[in-house]
Amino acid sequence: MPHKPQNKEIIVNSPNIAATFEIDFTRYLDPAGKLLKELPAEAKDPATLKSLYRGLVRARAFDTKAVALQRTGRLGTYGSSIGQEAVAVGAASAMLADDVLVPSFREHGGQLWRGATPVELFLYWGGDERGNSFAKAPHDFPNCVPVGSHALHAAGVALAIKLRKEPRAVVCIFGDGATSKGDVYEAMNLAGVWKLPVVFLVSNNQWAISVPRSAQSAAQTLAQKAIAVGIPGEQVDGNDVIAVRTVVGVALQRVRKDQGPCVIEAITYRLGDHTTSDDASRYRKDTEVTPHWQEEPIKRLQQYLTTAGSWTKADEDKLLKEINEEIEAAAAAFLATAPQEPSVMFDYTYAQLPADLAAQKQAVLSSLSANLSQAAE
Amino acid sequence: MPHKPQNKEIIVNSPNIAATFEIDFTRYLDPAGKLLKELPAEAKDPATLKSLYRGLVRARAFDTKAVALQRTGRLGTYGSSIGQEAVAVGAASAMLADDVLVPSFREHGGQLWRGATPVELFLYWGGDERGNSFAKAPHDFPNCVPVGSHALHAAGVALAIKLRKEPRAVVCIFGDGATSKGDVYEAMNLAGVWKLPVVFLVSNNQWAISVPRSAQSAAQTLAQKAIAVGIPGEQVDGNDVIAVRTVVGVALQRVRKDQGPCVIEAITYRLGDHTTSDDASRYRKDTEVTPHWQEEPIKRLQQYLTTAGSWTKADEDKLLKEINEEIEAAAAAFLATAPQEPSVMFDYTYAQLPADLAAQKQAVLSSLSANLSQAAE
Amino acid sequence: MSETTMVQAVSLALARAMTEDERVIVLGEDVGVDGGVFRATDGLFTRFGADRVRDTPLSEMGIGGISIGLAAGGFKPVAEIQFSGFIFPLIDQINNHASRFRNRTRGRLQCPMVVRAPCGGGIHAPEHHSESPEAMFANIPGLRVIVPSSPRRAYGLLLAAIRGSDPVVFLEPTKLYRGAREEMLDDGKDLPVDRCFVLREGRDVTLVAWGAMVPEALKTAAEWEAKGVSAEVIDVATLKPLDAETIINSVKKTGRCVIVHEAPLTGGFGGEIAARVAEGAFSSLLAPIERVTGYDTIMPLLKLENVYLPNAARIGKAVDRAMAYA
Amino acid sequence: MSETTMVQAVSLALARAMTEDERVIVLGEDVGVDGGVFRATDGLFTRFGADRVRDTPLSEMGIGGISIGLAAGGFKPVAEIQFSGFIFPLIDQINNHASRFRNRTRGRLQCPMVVRAPCGGGIHAPEHHSESPEAMFANIPGLRVIVPSSPRRAYGLLLAAIRGSDPVVFLEPTKLYRGAREEMLDDGKDLPVDRCFVLREGRDVTLVAWGAMVPEALKTAAEWEAKGVSAEVIDVATLKPLDAETIINSVKKTGRCVIVHEAPLTGGFGGEIAARVAEGAFSSLLAPIERVTGYDTIMPLLKLENVYLPNAARIGKAVDRAMAYA
Numbered sequence A, B: 001m002p003h004k005p006q007n008k009e010i011i012v013n014s015p016n017i018a019a020t021f022e023i024d025f026t027r028y029l030d031p032a033g034k035l036l037k038e039l040p041a042e043a044k045d046p047a048t049l050k051s052l053y054r055g056l057v058r059a060r061a062f063d064t065k066a067v068a069l070q071r072t073g074r075l076g077t078y079g080s081s082i083g084q085e086a087v088a089v090g091a092a093s094a095m096l097a098d099d100v101l102v103p104s105f106r107e108h109g110g111q112l113w114r115g116a117t118p119v120e121l122f123l124y125w126g127g128d129e130r131g132n133s134f135a136k137a138p139h140d141f142p143n144c145v146p147v148g149s150h151a152l153h154a155a156g157v158a159l160a161i162k163l164r165k166e167p168r169a170v171v172c173i174f175g176d177g178a179t180s181k182g183d184v185y186e187a188m189n190l191a192g193v194w195k196l197p198v199v200f201l202v203s204n205n206q207w208a209i210s211v212p213r214s215a216q217s218a219a220q221t222l223a224q225k226a227i228a229v230g231i232p233g234e235q236v237d238g239n240d241v242i243a244v245r246t247v248v249g250v251a252l253q254r255v256r257k258d259q260g261p262c263v264i265e266a267i268t269y270r271l272g273d274h275t276t277s278d279d280a281s282r283y284r285k286d287t288e289v290t291p292h293w294q295e296e297p298i299k300r301l302q303q304y305l306t307t308a309g310s311w312t313k314a315d316e317d318k319l320l321k322e323i324n325e326e327i328e329a330a331a332a333a334f335l336a337t338a339p340q341e342p343s344v345m346f347d348y349t350y351a352q353l354p355a356d357l358a359a360q361k362q363a364v365l366s367s368l369s370a371n372l373s374q375a376a377e
Numbered sequence C, D: 001m002s003e004t005t006m007v008q009a010v011s012l013a014l015a016r017a018m019t020e021d022e023r024v025i026v027l028g029e030d031v032g033v034d035g036g037v038f039r040a041t042d043g044l045f046t047r048f049g050a051d052r053v054r055d056t057p058l059s060e061m062g063i064g065g066i067s068i069g070l071a072a073g074g075f076k077p078v079a080e081i082q083f084s085g086f087i088f089p090l091i092d093q094i095n096n097h098a099s100r101f102r103n104r105t106r107g108r109l110q111c112p113m114v115v116r117a118p119c120g121g122g123i124h125a126p127e128h129h130s131e132s133p134e135a136m137f138a139n140i141p142g143l144r145v146i147v148p149s150s151p152r153r154a155y156g157l158l159l160a161a162i163r164g165s166d167p168v169v170f171l172e173p174t175k176l177y178r179g180a181r182e183e184m185l186d187d188g189k190d191l192p193v194d195r196c197f198v199l200r201e202g203r204d205v206t207l208v209a210w211g212a213m214v215p216e217a218l219k220t221a222a223e224w225e226a227k228g229v230s231a232e233v234i235d236v237a238t239l240k241p242l243d244a245e246t247i248i249n250s251v252k253k254t255g256r257c258v259i260v261h262e263a264p265l266t267g268g269f270g271g272e273i274a275a276r277v278a279e280g281a282f283s284s285l286l287a288p289i290e291r292v293t294g295y296d297t298i299m300p301l302l303k304l305e306n307v308y309l310p311n312a313a314r315i316g317k318a319v320d321r322a323m324a325y326a
């Protein structure tokens, strides 16, 4: 029995055409913040839009501070999300607390929205494993550095949720580059055939370090990766946080009703360097970047809110002050965090410390205390 | 600049639809061998059709003998291609000598067509590396047992061909199961974005050991794997050797003109066990299998040829006799082949035998001669 | 009581684990209705249903990565990889994720999963079906690597592997699936997964082996007994974390050590054991440590398989060399 | 003459190889216009064009498998893997194919390819960027595994790796990319890829190391000289196939051996070397062989990186233990 297609394919009854497919694109706000069609019901309340705005601004403030900390040697290599904050923030805003976010490494805005603290994120990027403890987002997965490898974890935790028949969902975010990887494909295929409660959200920022989107795949859209695995795929304007929230929200409703996974391609743009180790001027021209500043998500929503009469200069000043204070306080708390005991590196390797490893730990402990007493001399 | 789509996608000018796609299906002969539409020019000559018929019959005779040899302990585990001979034979018949066949492990008919000898194939399946020497098909790759991993080699050798600007093509064949693997996806994606001269031919025999096609993927067709990577994908009746030859032939013409790769899904059916180690009755019913005997490729072509007046009982008897003699002679030659020197296992490990390995080889040689002299005592 | 083969012992352990803990999920290619190509999951599908005995698409990376997500999501996946040669696409997931989840989240997320795969030669299987990849996993911190050598140990070690909370690679020698059989009880008793097993005591030489080489070592020990050489035989069983102490103590007593494995010599796990013994039993060694292993060549196709694989005779020669050393 | 860094030496070798043999193709992520994230391919794109200096999609398995097809198709691919943690998706292709093509076709198809990847810690890189995966490749027959430790050796060894006909995994310690510099000539001279290098002669102890641990060993040797201990320092350079002879001969002379690597102890390649030395220099050893290595833990994030990594002081303590043994 052939598998029943989940997609909105049209099965054409001609003997020569086995199937046809199409890919939708959604956007509410144009780059200037002008409304293109009626807002969806969930986005009509100005309070909702203001909280989204706050999420975007908070993400950018975090990024800005993180880059500053890196430049002064207090953080390791850092990947800013400047210009693409609406993807993770929009998705996170559509999720419930019990859902699971399985991020790449550029979803700071979404992580913060869901309860990871700025101190935790600073700790992680500062090279301290305690940053992944996520006390207030305990279901969420830590950042995943090996590109795309987490898509399978998302499918796996979705299977766990499905087996327990919980009405929860998983959102997995990765970049345009990641869509070229076989593990991402296998994850989508498994999710499709097992109808897993997971949304694969492609944050297509047009670049994978120096490799442009056009050099990743001949596919005209990345949403159509979905067609290969028989699940719905669609595009959304990734700089329109309302559109992202709406499209992800609709997908999550389907997912929670066990109606199967999907792929959403959010079209955005990486305004900054790939990371603090990167120098994008080596491979892309300013003239390419500049126009994209006209499309970025924060100004877009701000303009809409302002035009709609929901946002004033005073609101803006108050928000910036609040958020700057929060982030500065977090940075200070991060810098003041007492270092981990070095020997902690042994403690989580196995559920119980094996004899072999206990001996190695002992060696570290005694050499550290030797160093300490040397230093004390 | 967005990549120009290679596919026959229709870019719809609605702001909400980014792209649409369709999948074609080709067949000339119905299961009873009745012609459904005019034969393509290249297939009109009865001599061509007779040679295709010969290729199918030869494949089946080889399979039959191989299974018999396995049953009597003279071959290792063997995977017969019974019922799906038309896929590899049809593809091979569309290729030129200088092209490259990159097969899985069930393409005996195609390998024989291209010049691998039955003795070589028996040697390989009998556990002797010399079976991969392919004196008369020197470009062809050996069988690939790790499912799907060869798709990347096909893309790689296609890149080699493209870099040298040769008018050659690569045909890579794998099963429905293989399409679930990430390496196959990565190969298709690389071939797409680099426009490599390779045809990916899916031999969809509906089963991957005990796992049915419907459990591999929610995709409605396997041809649509192509859409994910922006290349053309189409289906063909894989039990209609004329259709396979034609569709692969057209694709190879495109490929040789550097017009890019494609995916062709050939729909066929595995009439036998997965391999001689398998017992398909554990997982599929005879009632499923039986109707497929009405669709198998050899009888189909035979009926067409007979009806068309191009084939007689005498032709059939003569062909069977010839082929049986060839295969029996090959089996005898295989069984009479002198074994390899055991120490040969060292000789091809590195381009030059490293000192370390030379010592190990010496140990084997002396222990073998010790055994010999013991045996002689 | 009738005898149980090793593959049956594996089935029994899986069924027992699934019965006692409903978080245990078996997944892999053909593990469902077909019962696994070696029949290790035979009967489980009927007993526990398609949700818990799950046929996967042909997708080894997927099996690895999905298992990690399942484990972090509260289940205890036991994944089957069909043959040893197809375990390599999992290494990325095992090395970069499974072994690290607990550490990188400081204990918040764990990864209790078992990857079972056949290993080793001796059954005239096709290309890529007879390799011994244990060394590839032996340098991955956070992982347990286990190779059973008998039905009882397969049963007890697999139960412990599943009951534990660490990611485990569990390699089952195909040659022993039906080649090893013994009387055993399905009593739910597990065996320690941080311990070597001394299978036979001896005075003159310690034979250290795992998997299908254990019966060969025992055979040598029995035969050499007649020649007046008393061999102690140790089944390493859990390669990682390694119970070096048991091995070292044995060599301190015997003064000689022969290590046996099927994988190629160079970079094989025998090197690690030799290093530990050379260090730990330094002043007790009466002869250089011998390693009897596969050669540093590609595993040959079946015609030359038996030239490649170590056996009791080759082990015996190494024993002779060790005994003759002066 | 000005000094050349190791990453510049790598560039020079690549440019030289591409100039002398047009079959040489460089491919990998960001190797083109960007010149590689470490700048190892800097300038090549301009000189040799997009066909021969090829940016790939983000597809490590793909890079591995395509290189095999390219090599079998008559080219000599030199693939760059961006960071050590992302080499694992290639293992399937390297183990199941690259290392076997020649053997399984009895010489008809070959696979002359080089996979370059950074390795090791010490530059405060992100998660998964500081590992030392050499042991995973060391048990694969048919492969060469090379780890250079200086600009000159990086140059000569890489040239030889590319000129040869075997598949090679070439691991470049990130710490040395800019941390190691010396005067050198771009003279096209290659170095043997089956030989260890004795960098310093000594009488009392042999320090065996590779990659970024070589400078540490040299540092220990220099410092301990002042304490009256004369250390011989060997750069293994080519781990596989291993030139055990040079190491064994050294230990026969010194009687003591300290092996140093960054990778975790258990299952690390140090075990292999210790095993060879323990066997080959059995009667010359005056003290147990010491291994100074990374711990059997996950490589910590950057804050604890330097606690994890071996250094001259830790090597010195091992030397002291070896010298004190009686």
Ligand SMILES: Cc1ncc(C[n+]2csc(CCOP(=O)(O)OP(=O)(O)O)c2C)c(N)n1
Pocket: A106, A145, A146, A147, A148, A174, A175, A176, A177, A178, A179, A205, A207, A208, A209, A270, A274, D029, D058, D060, D082, D083, D086
């Ligand atoms: C498997 C793997 N290969 C290479 C890298 C190095 N790397 C880090 S980010 C990156 C580009 C990722 O591009 P994309 O998926 O588009 O995400 P983006 O960085 O644009 O957010 C690369 C190549 C990696 N982290 N993982």
Ligand SMILES: Cc1ncc(C[n+]2csc(CCOP(=O)(O)OP(=O)(O)O)c2C)c(N)n1
Pocket: B106, B145, B146, B147, B148, B174, B175, B176, B177, B178, B179, B205, B207, B208, B209, B270, B274, C029, C058, C060, C082, C083, C086
């Ligand atoms: C990577 C890998 N996994 C598992 C196997 C074991 N195996 C051999 S053939 C096969 C099924 C292949 O199915 P399909 O791709 O449809 O090809 P078919 O056998 O039907 O021709 C499996 C699982 C393998 N050879 N390689």
Ligand SMILES: [Mg+2]
Pocket: A175, A176, A177, A203, A204, A205, A206, A207, A208, A209
């Ligand atoms: Mg990107």
Ligand SMILES: [Mg+2]
Pocket: B175, B176, B177, B203, B204, B205, B206, B207, B208, B209
């Ligand atoms: Mg199939």
